[in-house]
Amino acid sequence: MTLFNVRMRAAQGGAHEEGGIHISGGERLVDRAELTDAVSALVDRALRHEAGDADFINVTIDRIEQHQVVSIEALPIRTEYATDAEEGRLAARRLLESSGVDASVAAFGVTLLANGAAPGGRVMRGAAIVGALEAMRLEPDRARGVRVAGIDWERQTLDTWRALMTADGLARPRVWEALALASKVVAQPDVVAELCWSDDPSYVTGYVASQLLGYVRIPHLKQRGDALGGRIFFVRQGVDIADLIHRLEVQPAWIDRLP
Numbered sequence: 001m002t003l004f005n006v007r008m009r010a011a012q013g014g015a016h017e018e019g020g021i022h023i024s025g026g027e028r029l030v031d032r033a034e035l036t037d038a039v040s041a042l043v044d045r046a047l048r049h050e051a052g053d054a055d056f057i058n059v060t061i062d063r064i065e066q067h068q069v070v071s072i073e074a075l076p077i078r079t080e081y082a083t084d085a086e087e088g089r090l091a092a093r094r095l096l097e098s099s100g101v102d103a104s105v106a107a108f109g110v111t112l113l114a115n116g117a118a119p120g121g122r123v124m125r126g127a128a129i130v131g132a133l134e135a136m137r138l139e140p141d142r143a144r145g146v147r148v149a150g151i152d153w154e155r156q157t158l159d160t161w162r163a164l165m166t167a168d169g170l171a172r173p174r175v176w177e178a179l180a181l182a183s184k185v186v187a188q189p190d191v192v193a194e195l196c197w198s199d200d201p202s203y204v205t206g207y208v209a210s211q212l213l214g215y216v217r218i219p220h221l222k223q224r225g226d227a228l229g230g231r232i233f234f235v236r237q238g239v240d241i242a243d244l245i246h247r248l249e250v251q252p253a254w255i256d257r258l259p
């Protein structure tokens with residue numbers, strides 16, 4: 001089967017390379033029948049994003065063959081208890097520590113996202129990479145970061161997952177897209193854990209993901225109205241960064257198994 005890797009990025013004030021501010025981005029891996037709808041949904045997302053009006057939208061489509069696609073299992077999902085951002089951030093630090101991230105690095109990570117991890121205290125377009133045992137940033141570009149792409153659900157697996165999650169109210173695109181991304185990220189042997197919360201001012205839920213704990217949703221990781229957010233991948237010592245980035249950004253993978 002032939003698949004298409006679709007990537008969208010949108011900015012305001014010109015292209016990212018010309019100093020435009022990042023508005024939104026998205027990635028899909030779809031077959032021919034779904035391609036047109038996928039492109040249209042991504043453009044729609046770019047135009048509706050709360051971060052602002054996009055005046056630059058770039059959509060890239062690459063055709064790939066199915067045998068090039070790596071199979072990944074969805075992480076199990078659960079929700080941690082937290083009533084406000086302070087509690088949520090404490091829970092995130094604790095979950096990161098239980099996953100193998102050093103306590104001081106976990107605290108560093110939470111502060112980094114809270115202050116805006118890109119230069120000037122802005123939101124990065126992708127994720128930061130931080131050593132799990134040493135609070136050191138390893139991504140080559142602190143504004144762009146690492147953008148995970150080439151990840152999506154195999155159609156039937158997603159349908160089954162949605163049916164299982166409906167009762168919990170989790171069968172929403174925002175949840176299954178983030179779950180797919182996190183499942184690809186922590187499937188890399190060099191990644192110890194991931195921390196994420198959205199830059200969308202109205203979406204305050206985030207997560208910690210790891211092979212040890214699965215995908216743990218945290219209902220509050222920031223206050224409503226806060227336009228900062230981001231992702232951090234915590235990695236083992238001695239990791240080959242270029243190889244990891246290639247696997248996350250380029251290697252096509254899809255979720256075709258449930259836990």
Ligand code: AMP
Binds near residue numbers: 149178229
């Ligand atoms: P979102 O959950 O889409 O609001 O994204 C939250 C943050 O995660 C963004 O501000 C980016 O810093 C980062 N991010 C979004 N998409 C990706 C991606 N595909 N790969 C890596 N980081 C991403």
